[in-house]
Amino acid sequence: MYRHAVLCFCLAVSVLFPCSESCQLSPIYALVPKQLPAGYIISEGTVQLNLQGCGLRPVAFTSSDPDFAVNTDGTIITLRGVVITTKLFAVHVKDESGFDWRVDVILTCKDKATQKSGNVVHRRLKRRWRPLPFDIVENENPPFPKDVKMIASDSSVNHTVYYKISGQGVTTDPVGLFTLDRDTGMLRVTRAVDREQYPRFDFKAQVFDIRTHVETDAYLPITVNVEDKNDNAPQFVGMRVFTVQEHCNAGTIIGRVNATDRDQATTPHTLIRFTLLNATDMFSIDRFTGVLTARSNNLDREAQENVFVGIEIKDMGGAEGGLSNVGTAVVTLTDINDNPPTFKEKLYKGQVMENQQNVLVLRIPVEDKDMINTPNWKALYEVTKGNRSGNYRMETDPKTNEGLLYVIKPFDREKTPVVKLEVTARNEAPLVRTSDTWQSVPVELTVEDEDEGPEFSPTILYLNVKENLPNGTVIGTYKALDPESKNSNGIKYYKLSDPGNWITVVESTGELKVANTIDRESPLVTNDRYNISIKAVDETKKTGNGMVILQIEDVNDNKPVINNTEPIMCNRGDALSSVLVEAVDKDQSPYSTPFIFKLGEKHDGKWKLKDASSSSVVLEQAVNMPNGLYTVPLLVKDLQGLGEEQTVNVRVCSCEREVNGVGECGARSASSSLGSWGILALVLSGLLLLLLCLLLIFFCNTKSEKVALNDDAGSGGMLLKSNTEAPGEEVKDRAFLTLSDGLDGLDNGVDRDIKNVGLVDGRLGQKFFQDEGVYNSTTRDFGTVKYTLPGNHNGSLYANNTYQKYGNVNTLDTWRSNKNYLDRKLTYLGEEEDGRYADDVLKTYGNEGMGSPAGSVGCCSNLGEHETMDFLNTLGPKFRPLADICYTTTNTKI
Structure with a gap:
């Protein structure tokens, strides 16, 4: 089976x-x-x-x-x-x-x-179960349902059974596709199935005893494979647009045409065959891969830029009965430079006026079959013949691609009536895949006549003249000719430039005469040359310009001159000093160097000359001389003996420095300057003195019992008044401060706990604590009543060697304490006999009105200023030494 x-x-x-x-x-x-x-x-x-x-x-x-x-x-x-x-x-x-x-x-x-x-x-x-997995064919034709297979279990031999199926295609999507005859086990399909949607179904069959409904056998997994049917035509996938260079080699791969088929893979149903429907002389395609290649190397973009290629795709390997589809691929041929620019005419002619320059004289059009506005199309022009003198320039019109011929140097029709040239056109890109070459065309330019002004001949006239010639001397003639008539009739001459006004020009003849002294040594002369511009004007007012260059010859008209007539000579003690004396002469050789140096006839014999060179001599002391100013006569002559006696004022001094033989006198008074070492000594002395002061301060303020203070607020201490300059040892041994939690006499509602710590001068001393601050107070007798004096709000707490800022005793509390004290004091004074306390007793005066501009003049008028507590914020470190002593004494008693 x-x-x-x-x-x-x-x-x-x-x-x-x-x-x-x-x-x-x-x-x-x-x-x-x-x-x-x-x-x-x-x-x-x-x-x-x-x-x-x-x-x-x-x-x-x-x-x-x-x-x-x-x-x-x-x-x-x-x-x-x-x-x-x-x-x-x-x-x-x-x-x-x-x-x-x-x-x-x-x-x-x-x-x-x-x-x-x-x-x-x-x-x-x-x-136990039969048969094997089942197969159905997709998209079967009606009628439905159709029998698929019969399933049976061997348990049916011993039991009366019925069958049941469940799973995909039965109870899950697609529901109801399969049914089962519960008694016979015949499996049926109820409708057509698309394999591309459901290639396979997996469900299970169960067998039950008809009486007990108990399974008589293990369930059977059923697999139904949907067999493929060639029901899907192949479809193109992706773009079908390709590019390839024109004139590419045969066999060049252009691209790949992709196609797909929804039928079952690796079956003839999906074996696609590609076929070209046209352009078979230009392209070929692989029948199974779809690779498109060039079939010829003669693809010409200029003939056809875009080629539309019809392609058929067919499954079943192209066999009859296969399904097919048709599409179009577009192959674009890209441009290469296979066409040179060509001229439309065989000869181009133009005209140009003589004496014109930088003018456009001709436009030369060309044709190029390559793609416009690409390097294959853009033309470059060159004058390949007739431009040895550089008279022409070629440019390209970027819009029309025409060649533009410019004349950049003027023509003279009398010399060149006709000009013949050759122009060659090229592309920016080189030629490829063609046997053509760059083309050239002849160009003929006619120079048209123009009425021109006179012309000097030569254009530049060189004249050799000696300097210092007498005025009126004729040094030459400079004439111009008319280009048409070739004569000088009716031409007049004028100067255009003569910086020194040395020359005059005869208007009618062009003669050049000396007008002022010609000086070769003048700053107007460069390299012995002096330039003069001349203008010629004909009868038609046409002008022409020329230039006369005077080559000036030197004469001996300058004497040697000493450069520095006040040299400085350094005093070297017992050694003889010297100085270099130099001279110059504006003339040239042989009217200048070598110079002759001699001492004047009236020299005093204290000087001598040595080591003379062409332009200098060393002036040396003949005897030792003290510092001072000395006059030395010196005779200097050139090679021709022209010269004169000159005076040299030599200053002998103690030089501060001397560089390359040139000295510089020092200060005249040595006591007026300390010098660099003196300044350094003063600075060091000052630094040592400052350091010593810092050390003294450090030792004076350091004690073994010193309390560490953290003066972060810069205030908080209070200087106590005392009749002694410093507390003695007996003060240190006794406590004179008392501690409390409040301020005596302040009406603030805070409980106060007064503790007596000790006695100061036989009186009770108390210290009050309020929050984190300290209020010190003492008592004083007024008759039989004891009054509390205002204490010192020192704003600090000494405990465990720590200084804490105090900020709870404010100005209002201070004024309340002062008020209480004054009220009690004034009451006591009023009870005593008259005159005992003089003006301190409160008097009653009459009302003088609204008040006085001077204010109150009573004894208590400045109470507010004297009793203010703001000074507590500014005591700073002044209070520290006294606080240190007080704290030490108190700490030893506690």
């Missing part, structure tokens, strides 16, 4: 997947022994494995069973010993296009004894 099922499956495959009438890949059947040794040949290269009739060539074979192998010629052999009854496996054949073909191989055993029914029953009973 199993073998027949396999045979049916293979036949179904061969029927459902026909390639064409000539490409039928039927299964390979082989009758073999039950026991196969290794290396046993199952079949030699068959027509199926060699794809005969398919028009394809196999390139690789693969066996689905590891016990078998396929040689490169299609021969199937065993790799190891195998024992079989019936064997089914597949051989996959890959063709030259990369497509995979499947060929089923069915092996049947020659020994019939192995096919006994007992064995078959044993195998069927072992699996």
Whole structure:
């Protein structure tokens, strides 16, 4: 039964997947022994494995069973010993296009004894359910439902059963696709199925006893494979727009046309074949890969820039009955520079006026078939003949691509009436894939006549003259000619420039005469040359310019002159000093150096000359001289003996410095300057004195019992008044402060706890604490009543060597305390006899009105100013020494 099922499956495959009438890949059947040794040949290269009739060539074979192998010629052999009854496996054949073909191989055993029914029953009973997985074909035609297969369980032999199915296609999407006859087990499909949507269904079947509804067998997993049907035509995928250079080589890959098919992969249903419908002389396409290539190397963009290529795609490898589709690919040919610019005319002519320059004289058009506004089209022009003097310039009009010919130097028609040139046009990009070359064209320019002004000949006239010539001396004649008449008739001459006004020009003849002294040494002369500009004017008022350059010859008209007539000579004590004296002469050789130096006739004999050179001499002391100013007569003459006696004022001094033989006198009074070492000594002394002061302060303020204070607020201490300059040892041994939690006499509602700590001068001293502050107070007797004096709000608390800022005793509390004290004092004074306290007693005066501009003049008028507590915020470190002593004494008693 199993073998027949396999045979049916293979036949179904061969029927459902026909390639064409000539490409039928039927299964390979082989009758073999039950026991196969290794290396046993199952079949030699068959027509199926060699794809005969398919028009394809196999390139690789693969066996689905590891016990078998396929040689490169299609021969199937065993790799190891195998024992079989019936064997089914597949051989996959890959063709030259990369497509995979499947060929089923069915092996049947020659020994019939192995096919006994007992064995078959044993195998069927072992699996309990029958049959094998089911197959349906997609998109079957009505009517529905259609029977698929019958399922049965061996438990039906002993039980009366019914069947039930559930799962995909039954109870889940797509619900109701499959139904089952509960009594017979017939599986049916109710409608057509699209394999591209549901390629496979997996559900299960169950069998129950009809009476007890208990399963009589384990459930059966059922797989229904949807067999593919060639119901989808291939479709193009992606863009079909390509570019390639024109005149590319044949075989150049242009691009790839992509297509896909929704049918089952690796089957003939998805084997797509590509075919060109047109432009087959220009392009070719691979029939299975879709790669588009150039077929010719004569693709010309100028003939056709965009080529529309029709392409057919067909499945089943292009066989009849296959589904197809048609599309269009666009191939754009890109430009290369295969066309040089060409001239429209064989000769171009133009005109230019003489004496004109930097003017456009001709436009030369060209044609170019290449793409506009690209380097292949843009032209570059050059005058290749007739431009040795650089009279022309070529440019390109960026809009029209025309050549523009400019004349940059003027022409003289009398010399050159006609000019012949040759212009060559090129592209910015070089020529490729063409035998053409750059083209040239002749150009003829006619120079038109113009009435010109007179012309000097030569344009620049050089005249050699000596300086200091007498005025009126004629040094030359400079004339101009009319270009047309070639004579000087009617021409007049004028000066344009003469910086020193040395020359006059005779208007009618052009003679040049000396007007002022010509001086070669003048700053107007450069390299012995002096320039004069002359203008010539004809009868028609046309002008022409020329230049006269005077080459001035030197004469001996300058004497040598000493540069520095007040040199400084450094006093070297007992050694004789010297100084260099230099002279200059504006004349040239042989009227200048070498100079002759001599001492004047009236020199005093204290000087001598030595080491004379061409322009200098060393003046040296003949005797030792003190500091002072000395006058030395010195005679200096040039090579021709022209010279005079000059005076040199030599200053002898003690030089502060001397650089390259040139001295610089020092200060006249040595006591007026300390010098750098003196200044340094003063600075160091000041620094040492400052350091000493800092050390003294440090030692004077340091004690072994010193309390660490943190003066972060810069205030808080109070200087107590005392009749002694400092507390003695007896004061330190006694406590004179008392502590309390409040201020005596302040009406603030805070409980106060007064503790007597000790006595000060026989009186009770008390200290009050309020929050974090300290209020010190003492008592004083007034008669029989004791009054509390205002205490010192020192704003600090000494405890554990820590200084804390006090901020709770404010100005209002202070004034309340002062008021209480004054009220009691005035009451006491009023009770005593008259005159005892003089003016301190409160008097009663008459009302003088609204008040006085001077304010109150009583004894208590300035109470507010004297009793203010603001000074507590500014005591700072002045209070620290006294606080240190007080704290030390108090701390030892506590």
